[in-house]
Amino acid sequence: MTDHLHTIKAAVIGGRHGEIKGLVQQALDAGLDPAAIINDALIAAMDVVGKDFGDGKIFVPEMLVSAVTMKAGLDVVKPCLTGGESQSRGTVIMATVKGDLHDIGKNLVSMMLEGAGFKVMDLGTDLSVDKLIDQVKTIQPDILGLSALLTTTMPEMQNVIGALKAQGLRDKVKVLVGGAPVDRVFAEKIGADGYGANAAEAVELARRLTGAKA
Amino acid sequence: MKLNAHNLVMSAMFGGRRGPRPAVGNPTSIACHGLMEKAGVFFPEAHLDAQAMAALALAGHEIVGFDTVMPEYSVVQEAAALGAQVDWGDRDKMPDVKGFPNADFSAILMPQDFLEKPSCRVVLDAIGILRRQVGGRVAIIGKVMGPWTLAYHMAGTQNFLLAVGMGESAKVTRMLRQLMPVTIAFINAQFAAGADIVVLADHATRNLVGPHHYKEYLLPIHQEIMAQVGGPIILHVCGNCADRLELFAESGVDAYHFEWQVDAREAVRRLGGRLSLAGNINNAQTLLQGTPEDVFRQTRYAIDAGVHLIGPECAIPLSTPLENLRAIVAAGHEGYR
Ligand code: B12
Numbered sequence: 001m002t003d004h005l006h007t008i009k010a011a012v013i014g015g016r017h018g019e020i021k022g023l024v025q026q027a028l029d030a031g032l033d034p035a036a037i038i039n040d041a042l043i044a045a046m047d048v049v050g051k052d053f054g055d056g057k058i059f060v061p062e063m064l065v066s067a068v069t070m071k072a073g074l075d076v077v078k079p080c081l082t083g084g085e086s087q088s089r090g091t092v093i094m095a096t097v098k099g100d101l102h103d104i105g106k107n108l109v110s111m112m113l114e115g116a117g118f119k120v121m122d123l124g125t126d127l128s129v130d131k132l133i134d135q136v137k138t139i140q141p142d143i144l145g146l147s148a149l150l151t152t153t154m155p156e157m158q159n160v161i162g163a164l165k166a167q168g169l170r171d172k173v174k175v176l177v178g179g180a181p182v183d184r185v186f187a188e189k190i191g192a193d194g195y196g197a198n199a200a201e202a203v204e205l206a207r208r209l210t211g212a213k214a
Numbered sequence: 215m216k217l218n219a220h221n222l223v224m225s226a227m228f229g230g231r232r233g234p235r236p237a238v239g240n241p242t243s244i245a246c247h248g249l250m251e252k253a254g255v256f257f258p259e260a261h262l263d264a265q266a267m268a269a270l271a272l273a274g275h276e277i278v279g280f281d282t283v284m285p286e287y288s289v290v291q292e293a294a295a296l297g298a299q300v301d302w303g304d305r306d307k308m309p310d311v312k313g314f315p316n317a318d319f320s321a322i323l324m325p326q327d328f329l330e331k332p333s334c335r336v337v338l339d340a341i342g343i344l345r346r347q348v349g350g351r352v353a354i355i356g357k358v359m360g361p362w363t364l365a366y367h368m369a370g371t372q373n374f375l376l377a378v379g380m381g382e383s384a385k386v387t388r389m390l391r392q393l394m395p396v397t398i399a400f401i402n403a404q405f406a407a408g409a410d411i412v413v414l415a416d417h418a419t420r421n422l423v424g425p426h427h428y429k430e431y432l433l434p435i436h437q438e439i440m441a442q443v444g445g446p447i448i449l450h451v452c453g454n455c456a457d458r459l460e461l462f463a464e465s466g467v468d469a470y471h472f473e474w475q476v477d478a479r480e481a482v483r484r485l486g487g488r489l490s491l492a493g494n495i496n497n498a499q500t501l502l503q504g505t506p507e508d509v510f511r512q513t514r515y516a517i518d519a520g521v522h523l524i525g526p527e528c529a530i531p532l533s534t535p536l537e538n539l540r541a542i543v544a545a546g547h548e549g550y551r
Contacts, residue, residue, distance in 0.1 A: 015379065056457075059424040061379030064372065101310050104372045151498055152306075152531060180421075181498070 004032055005041040008073065012045030013052075015065035017072055024076040034080040042070050042077070043115050043203065050112075050200035060104060067111045074115055088119040090142035090210040093135055096125040096179075097156035102149035105179060105199075109145060112199040113206055118143075129156070129163045136164070136173055142210050145202065146192075148179040157182075158190040174209040178202060215468055218444050235549040236517050236524050238542055239282035241355060241413045241448045241471040241492055243529040244274050248536035250305070252277045257532075258302040261288050261309055262332070264339035271344060275352050278536065279543040280525070282411075283348060284355040285340040287529070289415065292359050292396055293367035295331035296322065306532060314370040319377065319385050322368060322392040329403050338407040345408030353411060355448075356404030360416025360439070361393035362432050368393070371422075378427060390435055401443045411446045414439065414467065419453030428458050433465060440466035448492055452528045456480065463488040473527040474500070474512070478519035492523035495542055502531045506541035513545035 004027035011020050027037055049066045052058045094110045096103050103125045110122045121139055123132075136144060144164075148154045157177050164170040174193040177186075187195035193209060196202035215221050250256045253273035259266040271285035288309040294300040299313035316322055328334060337356070344354050359367075365374045369389065377386050401412045416436070418428045440447065449467040454475035462470050463485055470489055472481055474496035481491050494516040495501060500508050516524055524546050530539075 017380070056420070059420075059427065060422045061375045061427065063379075064376045065379035068376070099307060104375075107372060151502065152533070 002027075002032065004030055005036065008037065008041035009045040009048075012042060012066055012069045012073065013048050015062055015069050017065060017069040020069050020073045021076050024073045028077065028080055034077045034082075037077050038074065038115065038117070042073050043112070046070055046112055046115065047200040050198045054198055063108065064104075067108055070115050071111055089117040089207070091119045091121065091139060092143040092145055092206060093121050093123060093132075093139055093141045094145040094147070095123040095127040095132060096147045096149075097153050097160065098126060098128045099156065100148050100150050100153040101125045102147070102179070105149070106145075106147035108199045109147070109178065109196070109202045112203050113145075116203045116207065118206060118210075129159050132160055133163050133167055133169070136169055137167075141173055143174045143176055143206055145176045145178070145206075148177070148182060151181050154179075154181060154186065157192065161191050176202065176205055176209070215446075216440060216444065216466065220444055221446065236522065236546055237281045237353070238279070238525060238546040239353065239355070239492065239523040240274060240280055240284050240525045241282075241450055241523075242357070242415070242526065243284065243287040244278065244280065244526060244534075244539060245270055245287045246530055246532050246534040246536065246539070247305070248534075249273050249277065249539075252536070256305045257287070257307070258304060258309065261291075261302055262336060264336045264343060267336060267340035268343035268347070271340065272347060275348065278539045279547075280539075282353045282355050282523075282525075283344050284357060284413075285344060286337050286357040289359060289363065289529075290367060291333045291337055292364060292400060294333040295325070295328055296364070296368060296396065298367050300333075308529075308532075311367045314368060314373070316368040316389070317370050317373050319369060319389060322389065324392075324396050324399065328396065328399060334400060334403075338403055341404055341407040341409050349408060354409050355411045355413060356401070356407075356409035357413040357415060357450075358397055358400040358404065360397050360414050360432075361390040361435055362416045362418050364393040364396060365389050366417065375422060378423065378431070383430070386431060390431060394435055394439060398439055398442045401439070401447070405443070405445045409445070411448060412443075413448045413450050413471065415450040417451060417453075419451055420455055420457060421453045425458035425461060428461055433461055436465035436467070448523075450528075459484050469523065471527075478516045478521050482520040486520055490522040492521070493525050493527045494521050495524065495526050497527055497530055497534075501526055501534050501538045504538065506537045506544075509538045509541035510545045513542050514548070517545065517548075518551060 053063050110120045114120045176194045177192045178196045184195045194205040196205050253270050255266045255270045260270045267285045271283040274280045290300050290309050297315045298311045303309045446468045448469040450471040456476045471492040
C-alpha cells in the first residue's frame with residue numbers, strides 16, 4: 001500500500017477528523033486512484049474500526065468520530081470519481097422498525113454503506129410496516145436494511161417480510177437485518193436475505209447481494 | 215456508607231446482623247403485563263397518576279412478594295420536566311424522548327419549580343402514598359437519572375457521544391455539570407418524600423463508552439452527587455461493566471445494581487467488601503424466555519455467590535411472565551445455605 005493510503009487509513013482509525021481532508025487532497029494531487037482511496041483507505045479503515053469495536057478495544061464515541069472522519073474524506077474524493085466509478089452500486093433503504101428508537105448502529109451502517117458507494121436513503125426510526133412498504137414501492141431499492149435493538153421489536157422484521165410477500169414485492173428487494181439481539185438463526189427463520197453483526201459486515205453483505213452491479 | 219447521622223444510626227440498629235434469607239428487591243421496574251392486570255393499573259396511567267403509580271408498585275410486594283416497592287417505571291420523568299418532548303407510550307410501549315431540546319449543547323437551567331413539574335410531582339406523591347401504606351414494613355425505593363443519562367435525553371445519545379469522541383471535554387463537562395443539580399435535587403426530594411433508598415441510574419455502559427470515559431467525565435460528578443445527598447444510594451449501570459467495577463466503588467455509592475453478564479462471584483469477590491450488590495438475574499434469556507426453574511436456579515447461584523439484594527438485572531421486558539418473577543422470590547425464601 002502506498003504511504004498516502006496508509007496515512008489516510010491511520011487518520012480514519014485514529015479519528016483525526018481535522019486532518020483528513022488535507023490528507024485525501026494530497027493523495028489526489030499525487031495522482032492516486034480515487035476508488036483506491038475509498039476502498040483501500042477509507043472503507044478499509046472502518047473495517048478495522050468495526051472490528052476494534054467488536055473486540056471492545058474502542059467504544060461508540062471513537063467509532064462515531066472515525067465514521068465522521070471517513071465521511072469527511074469521502075466528500076473530498078467523491079467529486080473526483082470518473083463516470084463508471086461514480087455510479088452507485090445500488091440503492092439501500094435503511095430504517096429502524098416500528099416501536100424502536102435505537103439508531104446509533106443503524107446510522108453507522110448507513111454511513112458505511114454510503115462510503116462503499118451505495119445510495120442510502122435513511123428513513124429514520126420507528127417505521128411502520130405500511131410506511132416501509134410504501135417507500136419500497138416508491139424508491140424501489142435493491143436492498144432494505146432493517147435494524148432492531150429490542151427483543152420486543154424484532155418480530156416487526158418478520159412482519160415487514162410478510163407484507164413484502166403479500167404485496168408481491170419480496171423478490172424485488174433483498175432484506176438485510178441487524179441490531180444487537182438479532183442473529184443469523186433469527187434472520188434465517190424469518191426469511192431475510194442476510195444478517196450483519198456490524199457495519200463492516202453490512203457492507204460486505206450488501207456488496208455480495210448486489211453482486212451483479214458491483 | 216456515607217457518614218451522616220441517619221446512616222450511622224441505621225447501621226447501629228442492625229449491627230451487621232442479617233436475617234435467615236436474602237432480600238428480594240427491584241431497583242428498576244418489575245412492571246409487566248401480568249402485574250398490570252393483577253393491579254388493574256396500566257401504562258401510561260402508571261407514569262402519570264400518583265395513585266396508579268403507587269398501586270402498581272405495591273402490587274410488586276403484595277402480588278409477587280418482593281421486599282421492595284419502586285414506583286418509577288420510565289427513565290424520562292426528569293427529562294420531561296426539563297422540557298424534553300416525551301411520548302408516554304401505551305400499555306405495550308415504554309415512554310420515549312422524541313425531541314432533544316439541547317442538541318446544540320445550549321445551556322440547561324433547572325426550572326425553579328422543577329420538583330413541582332407533573333412528571334416529578336407524580337413520583338414524589340407516589341412515594342408519599344407508599345410511605346403511608348407500607349412505611350417501615352416494606353423498603354421504598356426511589357429512582358433518579360444521573361447527569362450522563364439526562365444528557366442522552368437532552369442532547370440526543372449519538373450527538374452527546376460524538377462530542378465525547380471529539381474530545382470536546384469543556385462542552386461535555388459543562389452539560390454534565392448543568393444537569394448535576396437536577397439529579398441531586400430529585401434524589402433529596404425522594405428521600406424527603408419517604409424513600410428509604412434511591413437508585414442513581416446513569417447509563418455509562420460498556421455497550422457505549424469505556425471505563426476511561428467514566429473515569430474522566432462521570433466519576434468526579436458521581437462523587438460530588440454523593441457528597442450532596444443523604445441516605446443509601448444504589449448505582450445502576452447496565453451492560454457488562456466488569457471493566458469498571460472498582461471505579462463504581464470509588465464513587466461512594468452504597469450498592470451497585472448489576473447485570474448477569476458480570477459473574478456474581480467475581481463481582482462479590484472484587485466489590486463485596488466495599489459495597490453491596492443488587493440484581494443479577496438475566497432479563498432477556500432467563501426472565502423473559504426461561505422457565506421458573508431456570509430463574510430459580512440462577513437466583514440460587516446469585517444468592518450462593520453472595521449477592522445481597524436479589525432481583526432482575528434491569529427494567530424487565532413488559533411480557534415477562536409473572537411466574538418467573540415469583541421464582542426469584544421463591545428462591546430467596548429458601549434462605550441462605
Ligand atoms: C443507547 C441505548 C439506548 C438509547 C438509544 C439512543 C439512540 N438514539 O439509539 C436510549 C437511551 C434512548 C435507549 C432507550 C431504550 N432502551 Co436501550 N439501549 C441502548 C444500548 C445501551 C446501546 C445500543 C447502541 O447504540 N449500541 C451501539 C451500536 C453501535 O451497536 P448496535 O446498535 O448493536 O449496532 C451495530 C450492529 O448491531 C449492527 N447493526 C445495527 N443495525 C443494523 C442493521 C443492519 C441491516 C445490519 C446489517 C447491521 C446492523 O451494526 C451496528 C454497528 O456495528 C443498548 C445495550 C446493548 N446491549 O445494545 C440498550 C438496549 C438495546 N436498550 C434496551 C431497552 C430495554 C431500552 C428501553 C425500553 C429502556 C426503557 N426502559 O425505557 C428504551 C426503548 C426506547 C425505544 N422504544 O426504542 C435493552 C433492550 C432489551 C431487549 N433485549 O429487548 C438494551 C439491550 C439494554 C439492556 N441490557 O437492557 N436505549
